[in-house]
Amino acid sequence: MRFFSFLVCILLGFGAQAQNLAGTQWQLYPGAGAMGVGPNQGDTGWWSNSEGDVQARACLFDDIYAFNADGSFQNILQDATWLEGWQGVAEGCGTPIAPHDGTAMATWTEDGSSLTIDGTGAFMGLAKVHNNGELSDPADAPASITYEITSLSDDAMMLDINFGPGWWRFQFVPAGTELATYDLTLEVNTATIEVGPNGMYAGGGALGNAQAVALSDDDADGVWSATMTVSEGFSGNYVFLNSPNDGNDWGAKENLAGLECADAGNWNDRILAPVTENTTISTCFGQCTTDGSCEQSAETVDVLFSVDMNDYPLGFNFVNLSGGLNGW
Template identity: 35%
Template sequence: MKRYLKYIWLMLPILVLAACVEEYSLEGNPPTEAEANFGFQPTATSDNILQFTADNDFFIMNWDLGNGATGTGKTVTGTYPLAGTYTVTLTVFNNAGNVSFSREIEIAETDPLLLDKPLFNALTGGAAATEGKTWKIDASRPGHFGVGPNPSAAGDFPEWYAAQANEKEGSGMYTDRYTFFLDGFNFNMETNGFVYLNAAQGSSFPGAFDPGVGDLSAPYEAPDNLKWSIIEPEGAYPELTISPGGFLGYFAGGRTYQIINIEENELFLRMVDQANTELAWYIRLIPEDFDPGEEPEPEPEPIDPTVFALQSLIGDGTKAWRLKPAAGAFGVGPGPGSDAFFPNGNDISEDRACLFNDLFIFSEGGQFSYDPQGDIFAESYMGTGSEGCQPASNLVGTPGEAWGPGTHSFSLTEATATETAKITVTGTGAFIVLPKAFNGGEYGAGPPEANRSVTYDVIGYVNEGGQEELTITININEADGIFWSFVLIPDND
């Protein structure tokens, strides 16, 4: 039986967004509310999934679907799992201005099938979890809190600073609890009296004080009747939003979080600093009753010099190496060989194929060459103007030109009973796998330092049954211990 849908027409004031249309000549007449009218109808999937269609075409058409989601274009689809009334707004632009038109959509019944989603179940425990699912900050794990650039450079992780285990003890961050309920999308925040916040937000919290671990803490009791919502933008991370008065872990001015990773026992979030939008903060949460253990990262065992020596690196005179196309072959974490910060166990070889085909060639006489095989994985610090896979020729004439194909020098320090083997490449722009990483830091922008030497520790080497792998690592933050690690295999193509 079809569910009953009704709507009420509403008209809102004209909203002038001059910044969006300043490149157009303001001549002629702006659109009218009538021209911004739209219709809707339920889809075959569910009466709670509606398709909205504008009556007319405009060069910009922006939708607010009233459920936390947005859209663009003449036709969009909105999903409404819960019964209720939602205000849907279409804003249209022509070369003389813009106008918004709204109508209220009433969803008569809740559709339980739309609530049975893996994302919702992981966050809330699902329909069977009548008491919800409670999360806490993963205090015992390095990297549970930190900051990096916005937009992200090397990946979505706390690239610039990552807190060590229990480093923020006493701030209030570790005693707070956050419960998500599937029923009614309710959210409960237990602060245990005080919370942790960015120093720039102190004026909004009476009684804010220095907790002795950086930034500020403040007395705070969260309001009742808080809600949560999730939208899933196409081609982007899902976005979790907490209603005003609530937040998670650390308050930096916003209540919307990108979900970088969610599993049964982990929720890893990214949020943009509202006082400085060039910063992105990260928090990692675990269920309240989950014990992650506190096993330390194992120290790498020194490589036997009889196993990995110069001949292993250069073969019969010249040997090319490339990244192994597998999970764990490229990543960054709090210890050698770890990729806990990024990509956290995911195989990114297909997403970054242009990185995994790069060749790093070692030859007798100490010659080292880099051959990107025609393409590179560019990031903002390289100066190409866009990120992602692109022709290596795009580096020409940029501050990152020296990171392109070239020939440099190398040396190998073989392992001893107490030290791992080390590979050092030297030259302007010389690197293995990741151009930006050097000992103790990362480049924020090109050009690279002239004739710089970069040293990588060899933490693993296997050559058995025709399978050969070389694992190297580099520490980019000596104070906090942040390591990039790479697994290389010979190029046999």
């Protein structure tokens, strides 16, 4: 009897997830980290979308993924979606290209741990991603794609897919979801460095490339800052950079290696906790201070110790200096 009850619980659990999807419509989470890729499941260290990408790729973030109650599936792409070079066009928003144009006669099935979309040209998240790699030609679109259901509730769905070299992750919310937004202000004190001709920037991780967010110092007090509007829950890694030459100039980033505010698993970048209110972060370039101050290095001077041994009556080979100074 206990064995029978256990089976019933499992089946009810699967049924609850199936009911959550049937008749629902979803969109990508409209914030940083909605999609990302990395070497292992859940690791998006290779790339993940920034807050700026949500605006730049608005034509992707308004796409709808419809799980109809009759088992059919639709990509509802509006008049435009995000296109990439592998589709034979310049990267940017444009008219959907077959077979990834929403016309696929597709179906969906799920078993509680995986979601399968059957139908050439149907997909979740990004059209190029499938179980055996990433497309280089629309004509090679697979007839079926299976995603792992990492989490699923009425308010959120997270899907992972192993595409061979690594894993993609996609996060979705019910269609029409609007997130609260807050002001995030980043301030960095540059008292310990000489700012280069290109000025100061914040970038990396959740923010984007090395020139993602330009900072300014309007009152010339050495504190550079910028304020941006971010979605509720915005979080991830970031770093400050001194005069980067372009978006890939990571040699300009601050060195936080070994410090408590560095994320050793993500290039020693800083960690931004989820933003749930208007937030100001004040620190010092290359340091972990939280009040905007810079800890100054102690000044050093050369000290010469000399002793006249001409009148010393005994023989000697060398002279030692010892005492309580610096533990000598």
